[in-house]
Amino acid sequence: MGNIGIKHRPTFMCDYLKLLLQENKLEMIIPDKPTSKNQKYIRTKNGERKYE
Numbered sequence: 001m002g003n004i005g006i007k008h009r010p011t012f013m014c015d016y017l018k019l020l021l022q023e024n025k026l027e028m029i030i031p032d033k034p035t036s037k038n039q040k041y042i043r044t045k046n047g048e049r050k051y052e
Helices: 009-022
Strands: 026-028 041-043
Touching: 009 026, 009 041
Parallel strands: none
Antiparallel strands: 026 041
16 A cells, blocks of 8 residues: 555555456465455566566
């Protein structure tokens, strides 16, 4: 959230995080516990930046 300057958690979750998860650009490291305090997200190959 801090990297893109958003302070409102629900906005971040709905507008950004869920969208990236649905598009398979991010994945959870603990998919069985999506609300875990230890949850982190990693970029998938589908979400890699393309440099031209």
